[in-house]
Amino acid sequence: MARIGITGHSNLTADTVPLIRAALATALAPHTAEGDLVGLSCLARGADQLFAEAVLDAGGRLEAVLPSADYREAKVRADELERFDRLLLRSAFVRYMPHRSAGKAAYADANEAVLGGIDRLFAVWDGKPAGGRGGTGDAVEAARTRGVPVDVIWPEGAARER
Known part of the structure; x- marks a missing residue:
């Protein structure tokens, strides 16, 4: 069984979304052949949701x-509620951290x-240092420190909104 998590940018440009979607499908393909694929995501907009959809699309x-x-x-914008809810409902397991806020x-x-x-x-990451604590770069560093393999996914032409 392959258990793959996601970290990545939430502020992807509209032109970047299809590039990331295709790159995620390609990166997941070898892991679907192994049998059970499980994807862990916080379902944040951007990379997290694209990954969640790619995992489900891959079976x-x-x-x-x-x-x-x-x-x-508190954090899901009104125009993103439908997509968030759809992914939440399709989740086989939902874990809440013990925080009210x-x-x-x-x-x-x-x-x-x-x-x-x-x-x-999987890290949908442009390789730049985190802009503050807890960013994508920090998650990549934490994974590497633990010996967790990291696949950086940032296809040619990908960009973030400024």
Whole structure:
């Protein structure tokens, strides 16, 4: 069984989305042949949701790790609720971190839960250092420190919104 987690940028440009979607499908393909594919995602917009959709499209099981009890209400924008809810409903397992409110501690615990439950990490990452604690770069560093293999996914032409 392959257990793969995701970290990545939430601010992908519209032109980048299909590039990332295709790159994720390609990166997941070797792991679907192994049998059971499980993807762990916090279901944040951008890379997390693209990964969750790619796992489901590949026939894998999705496990959602939500940072707090109020994550949906506090952090999911109105225009993103339908997509978030669809992914949440398709999740085979949903784990909430023991926080009432979303915030740095909740995000840190969610990242820790993802890293502790996987044997590989996909990082939709432009390679730049984190703009603050808890960013994609920090998750990549934490995974590498633990010996978790990291696949950086950043196809030619990919960009982030500024």
